[in-house]
Amino acid sequence: MWKPYQQFAQQHFPELCQQRPVNSHKGTFGTVAIIGGHTGMSGAVIMAARAALKMGAGKVKIGFSQDCLPLPVLETQPEIMLYTAQELLQHTDISAWSVGCGLDTNARSLQLMQQAQQRFQAETNSLVVWDADALNLFSLHPNLQAAIQKQHIITPHPTEAARLLQVSTAEIQANRHAAVAQLCERLGCISVLKGHHSLVQAATAENAYVNLSGNAGLATAGSGDILSGFMTSLLAQGIQPAIAAPAAVWIHAAAAEVLALQSIGPIGMVATELIDAARLLRNQLSVTIDF
Numbered sequence: 001m002w003k004p005y006q007q008f009a010q011q012h013f014p015e016l017c018q019q020r021p022v023n024s025h026k027g028t029f030g031t032v033a034i035i036g037g038h039t040g041m042s043g044a045v046i047m048a049a050r051a052a053l054k055m056g057a058g059k060v061k062i063g064f065s066q067d068c069l070p071l072p073v074l075e076t077q078p079e080i081m082l083y084t085a086q087e088l089l090q091h092t093d094i095s096a097w098s099v100g101c102g103l104d105t106n107a108r109s110l111q112l113m114q115q116a117q118q119r120f121q122a123e124t125n126s127l128v129v130w131d132a133d134a135l136n137l138f139s140l141h142p143n144l145q146a147a148i149q150k151q152h153i154i155t156p157h158p159t160e161a162a163r164l165l166q167v168s169t170a171e172i173q174a175n176r177h178a179a180v181a182q183l184c185e186r187l188g189c190i191s192v193l194k195g196h197h198s199l200v201q202a203a204t205a206e207n208a209y210v211n212l213s214g215n216a217g218l219a220t221a222g223s224g225d226i227l228s229g230f231m232t233s234l235l236a237q238g239i240q241p242a243i244a245a246p247a248a249v250w251i252h253a254a255a256a257e258v259l260a261l262q263s264i265g266p267i268g269m270v271a272t273e274l275i276d277a278a279r280l281l282r283n284q285l286s287v288t289i290d291f
Helices: 003-012 042-054 107-122 133-140 142-147 158-165 169-174 176-187 223-236 241-261 273-285
Strands: 031-036 059-064 081-084 096-099 128-130 190-193 199-201
Touching (some): 031 042, 042 059, 042 223, 096 223, 107 133, 128 223, 133 142, 133 158, 158 169, 176 190, 176 199, 199 241, 241 273
Parallel strands (some): 096 128
């Protein structure tokens, strides 16, 4: 079962296959910050945070876009630290950020994005995954796009991409390769166009990476939040953005295949099931095999 995945990862994403050093500690694998989770959408950042933790980040923090914490502790994952978004944006120990999951586009969210813009414009080496409502705010308030740096990653689905490029979703889908290239050029960063055969375009690459793994089980609420968590986790662990983006897309989709092989989906597959499947798969990738 595992050999095809091991062979593919060794060829394309050897960074996913490295065994952990015996003398490591939690600081070795970075600290992830997840910003989002407006009232009624706390689950988005919780899913992203759980995904980041189980993809191997040393520490994970959530910053909720709410006046106060919606809960004192995550009983199902107490390892994750909880703050308001305003508090978390002041932390100085963050290795990589995810901004946008469940954020909303209201006045509070706009203010948070403005705070994030100020921070990231001052940090030329920041690692950020911009997702979901962060992308919608970029469309509604183009001046916020000044926060985006070349090493950042955006992860739009086709409709979010259409808003960013000011075209229709049908136009995006009619030529997905051209669309992801335009996103990369216009926003000046690594661009992931999600969907069937997700595309990843980096400025340093002539052609987009085309992901061929996955199944229809990924078409479920929260799947994008899980992907954002995986991607941010890989960044925090020191994998370069141009590699972390396609590697996260691949292992996220491959996890859906692993679940289907166990008769879990694709019908009825839920996003949180991808987390443990991806962890299992990544650990199998580090097993030495004879090709």
